[in-house]
Amino acid sequence: MKLKDKVAIVTGGNQGIGKAIALAMAKEGAKVVIVARNAVRLKETLSALQSLCPYSLAIEADIGEESQIKDMVHKVWQNFGRIDILVNNASITGPTKSAVEISAEEWEEVLRINLLGTVFCCREVLRIMMQQRSGRGRSRGA
Numbered sequence: 021m022k023l024k025d026k027v028a029i030v031t032g033g034n035q036g037i038g039k040a041i042a043l044a045m046a047k048e049g050a051k052v053v054i055v056a057r058n059a060v061r062l063k064e065t066l067s068a069l070q071s072l073c074p075y076s077l078a079i080e081a082d083i084g085e086e087s088q089i090k091d092m093v094h095k096v097w098q099n100f101g102r103i104d105i106l107v108n109n110a111s112i113t114g115p116t117k118s119a120v121e122i123s124a125e126e127w128e129e130v131l132r133i134n135l136l137g138t139v140f141c142c143r144e145v146l147r148i149m150m151q152q153r154s155g156r157g158r159s160r161g162a
């Protein structure tokens with residue numbers, strides 16, 4: 021098992037690619053924490069994860085909110101005492117309409133979740149990884 025006992029956070033881990041990443045990591049022995057907004061999908065995915073690793077965790081959080089990211093990372097640290105892997109998978113597609121129709125508020129939502137959410141997840145987890153002097157991160161498309 022390549023990830024035995026590693027603690028991994030997967031943002032957007034309750035569906036799609038994030039769910040597939042979370043399940044693959046759990047199969048390799050990781051204790052996986054999935055983070056997303058939709059509680060129903062979090063619960064469903066958590067039960068699949070827990071059949072692979074009983075220590076898996078689901079945290080309902082919006083990565084577009086800095087305070088929720090801080091609380092989420094603190095909960096993971098309280099639960100496991102370390103964080104080894106961060107997968108920045110969560111994002112929104114944003115409005116699918118003509119560029120001339122997209123409002124400032126719509127752009128701000130995309131930037132808040134896709135850009136700042138990723139940056140703040142990295143920052144909060146990095147603080148812990150720097151104390152541990154170990155850890156790995158990966159972002160979508162990287």
Ligand SMILES: NC(=O)c1ccc[n+]([C@@H]2O[C@H](COP(=O)([O-])OP(=O)(O)OC[C@H]3O[C@@H](n4cnc5c(N)ncnc54)[C@H](OP(=O)(O)O)[C@@H]3O)[C@@H](O)[C@H]2O)c1
Binds near residue numbers: 084160
């Ligand atoms: N599918 C593709 O072909 C493709 C290609 C290249 C890159 N990607 C990238 O790969 C990643 C996953 O793609 P996908 O197709 O699996 O996407 P998806 O099905 O739309 O899933 C997005 C995930 O992000 C979560 N999420 C969105 N906003 C969030 C927020 N504010 N806070 C917390 N979680 C949030 C969603 O959960 P909740 O809604 O419950 O919060 C969901 O779990 C995305 O970043 C996407 O841009 C996808």
